[in-house]
Amino acid sequence: MNSFQPDYNIYFDSSDLEAALICLSENGYCVIKRMMPYRWVDELKSEIDRVLDPGQDLPESSNRYHMMFAEESEVLWRLMDHSPYLNFLRLIHGTESVCLHRSAAILRSPGESMGNWHKDHRGHIKKPKTANDILNRLSIPSGCWFYLNGSHPDRSGIAVIEKSHIIGWDGPEGYRLTQEGSTFCPIEASSDYPCNSMDVPGCVAICADPGDLICFAARTFHANVATQERRYSCGLGFRPKSDCIDAPWPLPQTASALAERLDSRHRSYLDGYTGFDGSWIAETD
Numbered sequence: 001m002n003s004f005q006p007d008y009n010i011y012f013d014s015s016d017l018e019a020a021l022i023c024l025s026e027n028g029y030c031v032i033k034r035m036m037p038y039r040w041v042d043e044l045k046s047e048i049d050r051v052l053d054p055g056q057d058l059p060e061s062s063n064r065y066h067m068m069f070a071e072e073s074e075v076l077w078r079l080m081d082h083s084p085y086l087n088f089l090r091l092i093h094g095t096e097s098v099c100l101h102r103s104a105a106i107l108r109s110p111g112e113s114m115g116n117w118h119k120d121h122r123g124h125i126k127k128p129k130t131a132n133d134i135l136n137r138l139s140i141p142s143g144c145w146f147y148l149n150g151s152h153p154d155r156s157g158i159a160v161i162e163k164s165h166i167i168g169w170d171g172p173e174g175y176r177l178t179q180e181g182s183t184f185c186p187i188e189a190s191s192d193y194p195c196n197s198m199d200v201p202g203c204v205a206i207c208a209d210p211g212d213l214i215c216f217a218a219r220t221f222h223a224n225v226a227t228q229e230r231r232y233s234c235g236l237g238f239r240p241k242s243d244c245i246d247a248p249w250p251l252p253q254t255a256s257a258l259a260e261r262l263d264s265r266h267r268s269y270l271d272g273y274t275g276f277d278g279s280w281i282a283e284t285d
C-alpha cells in the first residue's frame, strides 16, 4: 500500500527522540514506536469502555468523547513513571516543570465515515468563546495520541496533511482555508464547507501499531479516517508550568477529585491544571 505514504521516515524509537522532534518540526508529525508497553493497551481500552460505553449501547456509525480522560484513567498515569515518556515530555517542552494541560478519550464504532480536515489550534480566534478557544492557543503539540487499535487507512485511525503546521500555510493545492480558518474547501466552492476527502495533496494516512505515540504539531491539519472497527484512542497533553492559563471557569469538581486520588508523587502535575468545562461560553458584549 503506497498511497498516502510519505517518501521519508516518520518512525522513531523512543531512544531517538531528537530525530523524532526534527521530523515533527519539519513535517508536522511523527510516530514514536512502542512508547507504551503493549500490555497496557487492553487495560486502557477497558477504561475507555467503562467511561464511554458503560451500558454497551454505543450505536453503529457513531462516537463518544471524554474530554478529561486523565481524571478517570489509572493507566495513563503510569506513563509518569515510564522513562521513555518522561524523556519525551522533557525534550518536547524543554523543561521537567510541566503540568497536565488537557486529555481526552474517543470511542468510535464501525461505519463512521472520515471526519472533516481541521486543526485544533485556536490562536487565530481573536475573542475566545469556548474552552477549546482558551486552551488551544499554545505552540505545544496538539496531538500526542495513543491509537489503541493502531492506525491504518483500511481499518481506522488518523490522517494528517504534511507541512500544514507551517505558519503561512494556506491550504493544499487546489483548496482554500475557510473564512473561520480551521478547515479548508475546494477553491471553486461557492460557500465554505469542511472537506473530508483523503484525496487531498499532502495527505498522509498514518500507519502505526497499538502502543505507538502519534504526535502532530499545534497547527497540523488532521482528520480521522473512516472507521471499520470499534476504535479506541486517548490523548494526554502537558504544558510548561510557565505557560499559565487563567481559565474563566471554576475548577471542575472532577479535577479536585483527581487531586485527591492521585499518588502524591504525581500531584505536582496538577499545579496549573484547569480541568475542562465544555459548557463554558464567553459572555457576548
Ligand SMILES: [Fe+2]
Pocket: 118, 119, 120, 222
Ligand atoms: Fe482534532
